[in-house]
Amino acid sequence: MVTVALDAMGGDYSPEEIIKGAFDALKKDKDINVILVGKKEVLEGKITEEYKDRCSAVYATEVITNEEAPVAAIRAKKDSSIVVGMNLVKEGKADGFVSAGSTGAVLVGGQLIVGRIKGILRPALAPLIPTEKGVSLLIDCGANVDARAEHLVQFARIGSLYMEKVIGIKNPRVGIVNIGAEEEKGNALVKETMPLLKECDDINFIGSVESREIPKGGADIIVCEAFVGNVILKLYEGLGSTLLGKIKDALMKNVFTKIGAMMIKSSLKETLKSFDASEYGGAPLLGLNGLVVKAHGNSKANEICNSILQCKSFKEEALSDIIREKMTKN
Amino acid sequence: MVTVALDAMGGDYSPEEIIKGAFDALKKDKDINVILVGKKEVLEGKITEEYKDRCSAVYATEVITNEEAPVAAIRAKKDSSIVVGMNLVKEGKADGFVSAGSTGAVLVGGQLIVGRIKGILRPALAPLIPTEKGVSLLIDCGANVDARAEHLVQFARIGSLYMEKVIGIKNPRVGIVNIGAEEEKGNALVKETMPLLKECDDINFIGSVESREIPKGGADIIVCEAFVGNVILKLYEGLGSTLLGKIKDALMKNVFTKIGAMMIKSSLKETLKSFDASEYGGAPLLGLNGLVVKAHGNSKANEICNSILQCKSFKEEALSDIIREKMTKN
Structure with missing residues (x-):
């Protein structure tokens, strides 16, 4: 099983298209779990009976917007969907994190929270x-x-x-x-x-x-x-x-x-x-101790679904481990 | 009247499409003269009766290819179509030079032969x-x-x-x-x-x-x-x-x-x-004491024609003079 934390608050079409993308991925692949990360009032009651076993919610009270300076936002908003979702990866509760939110915040959060693989500059x-x-x-x-x-x-x-x-x-x-x-x-x-x-x-x-x-x-x-x-x-x-x-x-x-x-x-x-x-999913942030995928800000369900599926191959191939091993050698 | 020197030897479709482009421009605009620059054996007998009054040939025995190092080629091949054509501009015998030949040679020749406007870095x-x-x-x-x-x-x-x-x-x-x-x-x-x-x-x-x-x-x-x-x-x-x-x-x-x-x-x-x-003609090399236009290597008659027509507006507006004046002020 692969568990993907998903930023339900990020992107132009959140939360509807994001949640729909999660359900599409769960439908397509039975070996995937999704953790929706977002505000309680947004997520409550959204997870349908059909996916209840493989989809859960982790609440975050804050949202980082595209307008905020990334470093400051990641540091200040400890309970934002991006920070909470990335912490799930860091703590090993999720294998990957997908967000269509602020690119800058995802990049900064990836480095500060999930962390670089040793040797990766x-x-x-x-x-x-x-x-x-x-x-x-x-x-x-x-x-x-x-x-x-x-x-x-x-x-x-x-x-x-x-x-x-x-x-x-x-x-x-x-x-x-x-x-x-x-x-x-x-x-x-x-x-x-x-x-x-x-x-x-x-x-x-x-x-x-x-x-x-x-x-x-x-x-x-x-x-x-x-x-x-x-x-x-x-x-x-x-x-x-x-x-x-x-x-x-x-x-x-x-x-x-x-x-x-x-x-x-x-x-x-x-x-x-x-x-x-959008057929190819979002862009992975390569070189981190875990997978972080940045989907387009204008992602609809299709791209979110493909981004989640992408996390599976990444996990199955243990790419972070392979990169880590490579970095130790060189 | 505007006189344009044209590199008959440059480009993938030279000399046929280049010469055709010249005739198209001469047909479209009666205030244009074209000087075809190229090898005697290529140009001789090519200028039709119709355009004889406004089209002439200046012979050049050499051709600079795309493979040659530009600076060395411009220095060594003094009788190449690019060097001869640019000298026509330098000497005031032509208002502009158009070539679909080596980009590097056109850029270097523009600087070394036609020369930069004073103040242009x-x-x-x-x-x-x-x-x-x-x-x-x-x-x-x-x-x-x-x-x-x-x-x-x-x-x-x-x-x-x-x-x-x-x-x-x-x-x-x-x-x-x-x-x-x-x-x-x-x-x-x-x-x-x-x-x-x-x-x-x-x-x-x-x-x-x-x-x-x-x-x-x-x-x-x-x-x-x-x-x-x-x-x-x-x-x-x-x-x-x-x-x-x-x-x-x-x-x-x-x-x-x-x-x-x-x-x-x-x-x-x-x-x-x-x-x-190709509808917009070639790219002007701006900041020189005269107009030099680089057409695409794969230019056909249409782009060559448009590049020649472009020289006319450039001359009419006396752009080199305007730039020169501006540079003196700033």
Whole structure:
């Protein structure tokens, strides 16, 4: 059994969609338990008879909002859903914690409460992004910008373990985001990191990846500093939604196009589903003594459900233990 | 009259599409002259009777390839199409130079041959990118990474002049690429640049722009360091092509979707045309004593034509003079 603590208070569609996501996960997988964390008045009476055996509630009187400064909020609001949920992981009462709440608070809480694995310099926020070939791991998209070369090397290592163990890609290809394929291209950080990655015999480093190759599936693990990762992630989302909006406009132009739209609708929907980030669950915060998953702020039940299911593979593969072991060796 | 020197040897589709682009521009605008620069054996006999009065050829015996190191190539190949074309600008025989050849060579040649405007610390490669609202200027996407705050401030200034004078956007909004809208977010460079941009009373600075806002038209001038700019530009192109490929697959799935596709085809094409980067011509290299435009390596006639037309607005608005004047004042 895997037990997942779920922040019922976080995200634009909480608590309804969050709770629905929990029930969907419980329905899909009988080996999952969920602990809903949130205000008593919000959760009381919400857990249906059907899931009563595998779903419980732990109350928290406070909520951390997106507007609050993360470090101060984590320190001050000891009874917030994020702090209470993370303490459940720390105390071993839950295997993982999922939240669609404040990214900053989740990142800070992960480090301060759940704690880094010994040897890990920085935990990394590593979302899966859809590509033509399936899915790639974008590491790091976190809040700690201006990384050093040694951080990027660790990202490459723990990202490789995640893709191999949790996602099931054998010998995953590691690329570093760069502005050209040639050896001499890059900024100071990339130039410093490149030879270090080449020396790693425990990863399958394939060199530079230009950003235009990312959607084509140019590498399985896309290593970059968090500022660049954040730019890539948000542009992926923004451009995708803009292009789909344009296509919708074109389909709704006149009666003729509307009929055409009906004829292609299901095929289009199916094709684009594979490019929907919510299908892959939230972004794990890798390198902690336990699993913390950050779901999008606008997550609906589907993403929450997938984030919970993701925790199961993580636990089954004992990824934290594997990373810990690796860090002791290197 | 505006005279544009055109590198007939550069780009994947040279010389045919390049020459066709020149003729298209000459046809569209009677106030344009084009000087084709390239090998004698390639150009001889190519200029048709129709355009003979406004189109001439200047021969260059060498070509700089994408594989060559830019600085060495510009220095060694004095009779290459890029060096010869840029010398035409330097000597005042042409108002602008357009090339779809090696980006590195165009950037280096621009600085070494055409030369920076006095006071300009770094010229910037600034492509126009399509957005929901029209078009934004992404500055800088050049080869000089690891910029300093004072460079970004100049980019904001010269980008504003370009958007106002050449593209015709009144009081254009300047945003700096950042990973959050909050004041405390950003890397060291952004944090250092932010207060400097706020102090500029000659630009309309609107603060941070997250990359997801770029396709929505979140700012008219998107200021960033070249590494980040390059990542944004190439992801824009890559993701666009991947999504359109997915949509094509969906439309070709079966007989039913193929009929639907026929019904929406023209509407879709029209809508997506506004999102086609080639409609906006190439990227100007701003801050030089003359106009240099870098067109995509895969440019066809349409982009070359638009790049030539772009030179006209640049000349008419005397942008180099305006930038020069501005630099003397500040």
